[in-house]
Amino acid sequence: MADVTLRDVARVSGCSVATVSRVLSGTRAVGAETARRVREAADALGYRPNHAARALRGRRTGTVGLVLPQITNPFYPALVRELTHALHAEGRAVLLADCDDDPAAEAEYVADLLSRQVDALLVIPADEDRSRDAVAAAAARVPLVLMDRGCGPGVADSVAVDNTAGVALVLDHLAATGRRRVCFLGAAGTASAAAERRAAYAAGAGALDPGAPERVALGDFSVEWGRAAVDEVWPARPDALVCANDLIAIGALQRLQQLGVAVPGEVAVTGFDDIPMAALSAPGVTTVRQPVAELAAEAARLLGLRLSGEDTGPQRSVRLAPDLVVRESSARTGARVAILAPSLVAVPGGRSESAPVT
Amino acid sequence: MADVTLRDVARVSGCSVATVSRVLSGTRAVGAETARRVREAADALGYRPNHAARALRGRRTGTVGLVLPQITNPFYPALVRELTHALHAEGRAVLLADCDDDPAAEAEYVADLLSRQVDALLVIPADEDRSRDAVAAAAARVPLVLMDRGCGPGVADSVAVDNTAGVALVLDHLAATGRRRVCFLGAAGTASAAAERRAAYAAGAGALDPGAPERVALGDFSVEWGRAAVDEVWPARPDALVCANDLIAIGALQRLQQLGVAVPGEVAVTGFDDIPMAALSAPGVTTVRQPVAELAAEAARLLGLRLSGEDTGPQRSVRLAPDLVVRESSARTGARVAILAPSLVAVPGGRSESAPVT
């Protein structure tokens, strides 16, 4: 049953392999009657094109490599989902590699994918600096789009959320709900998400309170750091903690709960990314939702353009605007949204509406 | 830079392509001096084998297809991570397809992967019944291992956690901590995880309380159902809720918190799977940890055996024993672990080694 080839179809339908190929890949006009016979034979035999042969011949595999730092980072599964769907919709298959946050492994995977003749690469770099060489080398061979994180300027096309706009949404929301003594629990390092969110806070927080831009504690993007960071900033008695991602926010909530601090009563807490846990914690975390489906679609579109040669222009850096998702962790002080109510304001499934709670 | 072929290496090293091939794939003995020259040339040119050509010639792509129902199901990212690592370690690449819980899409992906000449398939079936035909057809063409869920008996090799043992661990733990009025919040349907965990509860709960096996509420594997299920069973005043997975347990915790019920004081709650959220909820969820790395390794091993032809024996169904992870949600009644303490033993308020931020 396996191994029905073009020749088999040709024999059964009584014409040449070339004709069969033309019918099946629609490359050129073919007589209606012949086409019918060919298709019939192909169906009857259960013909399936051999992609390896196609790839060898046409130097195109219809395959895209996706390299990411850690699939277990809770933000990535949704992105992977949307990316695979977008690419499959265009008839491409996705080769997945998880480099476990190791730039050396990343370089190896990139090289391996290249030797497997991927048509293009989608890379979420493990490290802003140390991923650079491998990515640049790969980008010279095939179309390559960076996602989520950058790795230095001028390396490749990139698609990411507009971090600056996201932080601005948070600050506006906090201002509108009367918070002034805000402070920032962020991540150190040069990674673009860390740096941009940090810079956006520094630039925007002054509008709430002149001292706010200085109230910053930097660690990494983890729950543990969120817990520790609360101890660092709490002596300053902030009324809002702007966290650089949801994991930090969740850690902060845990520590605040231990300390017996009321959220959002005494202090509001906000996150970034809208990972599934943000909707499920108690209280639910107000956060910035990345437009995951749109990011994926944009990346796929860009790859398609580069692959078809329609776009040979300069490198592009696409930034998409995020949404604010307001949950209990930042409800207006004294509002009726009870501290006890976990996620019931939110719509089931954790996809709450982003209408402000007023 | 691209497209260094065997011929190039042959030309530079002054021997034939056949020899180069033999050196590089170590197929047969080659003169030491020749081998050295070949390897040198290959290195110098940056030769990378063309997998498409290899695949066409050798009818092996070194590629495995991984088809799963929903990468956003919080249990799967860890499994995908371990699977890709295990397979990459054997030199295979992984083609990923997420069928979005749709058996029709699943069937299409399976067919597509097959036509891309995957050497083998790893499938987590979307539906116990409706995935069956596609899986069985694929299993007739290439080695195929089912993971996590089954799809009827006799379809293919399978690797999964021992659900029965997992539920028994939970029941033993609850018995040991003095719980008697246990009840089960499970999932309906024929899916193996649902059915096996249900059956294990029914079989084991009688040891705690003759009425326990009857105290069962069935829905699906979701947070929403966990919330709703509490309302169904609460009138029976249970002292422990055995949930069929962590999402149900998290939903139950949320609803109990709303109702003002103390956990674990008034009622213990347990989950299954040990997804990341189980550790991060407050209180942390006592749960059954699936041996994810071992499941992945076993699946990879089984595939390797089938691929190499070393194992042509009957179908295998491998079940691995899970571990119990005890967290706050089931702490012994009256113990000192405070209801308020999420994941750390509480530290007196506000202590911090770092300088206050102002």
Added chain:
DNA sequence: TTGAAAGCGCTAACAC
């Protein structure tokens, strides 16, 4: 131990 040559299944010139 090495080389020459066939051919995996397919597509794309190039004829007719």
Added chain:
DNA sequence: GTGTTAGCGCTTTCAA
């Protein structure tokens, strides 16, 4: 509109 043919890069007989 359709057939013939030449490879894509590689592995593997078969000879030498």
